[in-house]
Amino acid sequence: MKRKNVTVLLVVVMCCLNVFVGCQKQKSEEVKTVSKNDVSDKKILEYWTMWNETEIQGQVIKEAVDDFMKINPDIQVNITWCGREIRKTLQPALDKKEAVDIWDEDVERVVKNWGDYTLSLDDYVKKPYPTTEGKAYEECINYNLMNLIKVFSDDSTLKAIPYQAYITSFMYNKDHFIDAGITETPKTWEEFLVVCEKLKAKGHTPLTTDDAYADALIGYHLSRIKGYEWVEELVADESKAMWDDEAVLRMAEDYEHLASQGYFSKNIDSNIWPAGQQEVASGDVTMYVNGSWLPNEVLGTTGPDFNWGQFSYPAVKDGVETIGNLNFGSQCYAINKECEYPEEAFRLIAHITTGEWDEKLAASSMGMPSSNDANWPIQLQEAKGVLENATEWNPYGCGISSNIDLAPTIISNFQKLMSGELTAERFIEEMKK
């Protein structure tokens, strides 16, 4: 009897499930038909992005795209949220001629790695768009960033459009500067030493870094003395004879001096990223050379009211570089040269990178806006000046990391130099081993 009941119950459940699944199937087929009819008349743009849907940049871009589709009902934009995996997935997709109309990633990768697949945008930037207030697009965007893309390009054409720019500079706690009576940011190494001394006198630890960003310090310093091309030669020199150059000794002595004066955090040699940047975020240390994305990265610790400032790495006496030599870059948009609707694709890029959405993206991510007349987040007000005053582009780490085989050894020995474990001479000896 019991078995019979169970069987009846099972049959009833199965019938219900069948009806339910049947209805669902019919319903989804209806939806499919409707949406197919809707989409068939639309121009479809496939957009692959380096962001994840959950990231703040991803969220703002999604809103901007939705807004774009509302304004342009004849265009359908399909976003594929690749995240940083796009570095591995985009190339094969382009090779297989998959429909990818627009993509975004770091400027160097987009132009150098995928430049052959992109549409030249020189003609498109000469036109006005709804968000450029009658001006040509190129007049609205930071000149340095647009120019950088042409510099990277093999044929000097504009292969991409920059957005979410960054600079690598000293990021500092302005409240500490005010407390120490420092009214101006240092422009020379001598001024920098005065700043460090004033901070120390007021009980602030002037400097820190992490294993991951220590190369920016040594790279900038050597580059200020001799230029980044020389730094690239230095790390490529297999004989290691160039490490005997006076410039290396001078850099090492300058940092030995900083160590001997007690300007570095006590943990400078044991800071594994992100420990060092957390020292700045928690107010224990004042300065750290990092990308301008730092305020966003440590927001959880600092809160929104942290008083951030930025200044370019100081110039050194008789050095070849000025504070105008700067490492800067951006994410950027590219359009596939096979794209069926390039005009519409560029209109979407203009929609995101100028006007309302440009400012929203910058404000939400504490990043730099693309257009010249946009409001900058308060945390990056000084970075605006640093970028505008940039005269020359330097690569990340000013070339010190360009030999990836040697870079770990350089960083390791440099950490020991900053901690006082190595003298300037010993640093050079270790590098020549």
Add this chain to the structure above:
Amino acid sequence: MKKHKLPIILMFVSPALLCYLLVFFYPTIRTTFMSFFNIKNIMDGVHKWEFVGLDNYIAIWKSDLFVQSMINFIKIWFFGGIIVFVIAMLMSVILTSGIKGKSFFRAVIYLPNVVSAVAMGTMWIQYVYNPKYGLFKTLFEFLGLENLAAIKWTTPDNIFWAMLIAFNFGMVGYFMLIYISGIERIPATFYEAATLEGANIFVKFYRITLPLLKGVIKTTLVLWTISDVGFFVWSQVFSMLNPVPGTVTPMVYMYQSIFGNNMIVTDRNVGLGATVGVLLMVIVVIVFALTNLLIKEEDVEF
């Protein structure tokens, strides 16, 4: 009769054989083939590959970073192996000696294997080794061991050992379980007879446990080598953005060759990564052959 059996044998063997050919044999052959080419992108078609002969095999030995990664690999295998095997063996002998709460202790020691390596590594770096408020610092200060409390565990000179301690902490439980199952297979009568003969615990260990565990030790040696070959996550956690000399391993070098550096855009050579893969495979095969050659199992049935 034998002829009739062949189709049945083939039918039973073919699923496993097919899986082996597809999942292991084909990738092995392809990776070996790739190691003779310069390949820019892992998804590049064969027509884009540039034949370089043995250049990749020469290039890896000219790379300071690769040589450093091999030194780390050997140090992990040797020092890590001694630490893990000695502690795991000690724990397994203690836990099979009839102590109370065996299941509890076994579960506790095995627990780190259940937690993700990324979470474990982060815990070690951010909490245990932290020079401001870390577990080691506060513990040693509490015990009055100021010199030990002052150690900065993650400096360039110490980071290798810090990583090895953290890695071994997780691995002990895994090998302990294998040894426990091996020891429990040894009949209790052997130990009873030895006890009646007056053997103490050390004699019983050296004369009964160790000889009868030779087969298990052989297996664990190969397993340990394989886990050392695949040493990647711990390196990544202990130097998240860039490799450092203390944490780089062949697998990290291979990843960097194939997918490029995290911070800057660099030339990639998938063939170089494949070369590292081939080399690691050869190492595992050699260790397997050597353990078979050197460790002879006792001809005892039990």
